[in-house]
Amino acid sequence: MTLPLSHIRVLDLTRVRSGPTCVRQLADWGADCIKIEAPEEIDTGKGMGGARNGPDFQHVHRNKRSITLNLKHAQGLAAFRRMVAQADVVVENYRPDVKDRLGIGYDALAAINPRIVLGSISGFGQDGPYARRAGFDQIAQGMGGLMSVTGLPGQGPVRAGIPVADLTAGLYCAIGILTALLERDRTGRGRWVHTSLLEAMVAMMDFQATRWTMSGQMPEQTGNDHPTTVPTGLFHTADGVINIAAGGDEMWRRIVETLDIAEEAKTPELATEQARAANRARVNAVLQARLLGDTAANWIERLNRAGVPTGPVNRMDQVFADPQVRHLGLAVPVRHPRLGEINLVRTPIQMPGTTNPRNPTPDRGEHTDIVLGQFGFTPDEIAALRQENAL
Structure with missing residues (x-):
């Protein structure tokens, strides 16, 4: 079956969680999401997100293909720009100044391909007094107000048990990208879509935030009670x-x-x-x-x-033992070449006739030659890039 986004090509420059979460939404619905990673010899650390074969990495990078490309190398950057000409979407979650330093900001990409949609996620926004600060989920939870209303009354601030800011920033960015793609069908031009952990966290405060903006009512910790509905x-x-x-x-x-x-x-x-x-x-x-x-x-x-x-x-074992969860099939088996059959959590959106996830997270650079060939690079060009340590 042809998946809904199978006609969309995405160049994925993201790392950690917020950006990969965004791209995963597109990959789950069939977009050709090409994860661009630095060669292993210049990216020796695991970084945040854990080991490649661990549950966190396998969860956020499934259904993608992977190539290696050294964007700090002139020929590697030139190869990326060549790929942009045939892509629909680029997604990145660098600090705001990094993409401009690399020469891959929106204006530079649009000059190559006016139809390109650039999705960007930062910690605090693309400009402003905090723009160059490193973003982290727990910092956004605190700054956006969530920690002030989470926990028992008088307990003091408590973080949520999941990375709410990371996840919602990824989801909001994916929504923005899809909106820009729909607009492109009408205008023929792409867009720069950007959000941040802080913006996403404030937006997720929802009625708690609006209680303050509309009436000056200060939300407080209410523990396990709903803040406004009794009982x-x-x-x-x-x-x-x-x-x-x-x-x-x-x-x-x-x-x-x-x-x-x-x-x-x-x-x-x-x-x-x-x-x-x-x-x-x-x-x-x-x-x-x-x-x-x-x-x-x-x-x-x-x-x-x-x-x-x-x-x-429920504890997590009880969640997946629950008869309704089992009926909904929220844990989906996927065959990994080394780990064997692993169970991943499917997208919560159901569309009959589709299966998510379909493929495990790829190895670093697993599809480099195939992908570059599909973008028009000849075997000799690929070999030369590899010889120059651009791949």
Whole structure:
């Protein structure tokens, strides 16, 4: 089956996580994503992201092809510019000044190929007082506000358990690239699309950020409780914890009936949605006292049957053992030439007739000769580049 982006060629200059996450979105849907890496002799460190055969690297670079190209070598840079003429997209996450120093900023690329779309991810933006600072996910989590609202009240700042800024910057950049490609169909010209970890993190603060920008309301840590909806949070049962989300009068009526707390619900603190919002601790205490009387599994079944969103709090082994996760096929086996069959997490977007992921992360430079040949380089030209240590 021809995949949706199979007509798109992407030159991937990214590293670590945010940039590779962006390119992986395109690769998963069939774009010919060519990972351009420095030759091993000048890139001896593993860098962040772990070993090439480790889970992190295998996750973010799947479905790509790999070539080696030394962009610090004049002939290597010339070869890259020659490839740009036949590409659709270039993605990079260097510090903002690096691409201009190499001569591969948007204006330089557009002069070669006016249809090119350049996707750039930085730590803090392409200009401004922090532009040349090195970007790192946890720094963006702190600066963008996430750490101030994560954790228990009074606990102090807490980082999220996943690299939220890296991942969302990658996703936003991919959305921008796809938008620019759609516009190119109409205008015939490419675009420079750029975002940063900081911009992505502030955007991901969503309603928490807008509570401040619109009304000056300062979001605080609320732990496992939802910051505005009561009752929504974590509750203990006889043998474990569960999540319950029961905001609004109709949902509250269902939870009152299921937990058989009609008498308690008549008290002024619980009688209305406004009262419950003002008396979260009292609402939670009433629910908690009742929920301790049965098991997590029984409450999850009973509350969901009543239409109250309720679920377990799973560790990762329980996530992939969950019958719904297994039904959705979120772990997909891929054959790796040395690791054998490995399970990777598929894209969460379903499009019938497609399979993601399809291929493991390639070895460094695995496709150099094939790819350069497809871009019009002759065997003699490839051999000369290799002789000059440009590959």
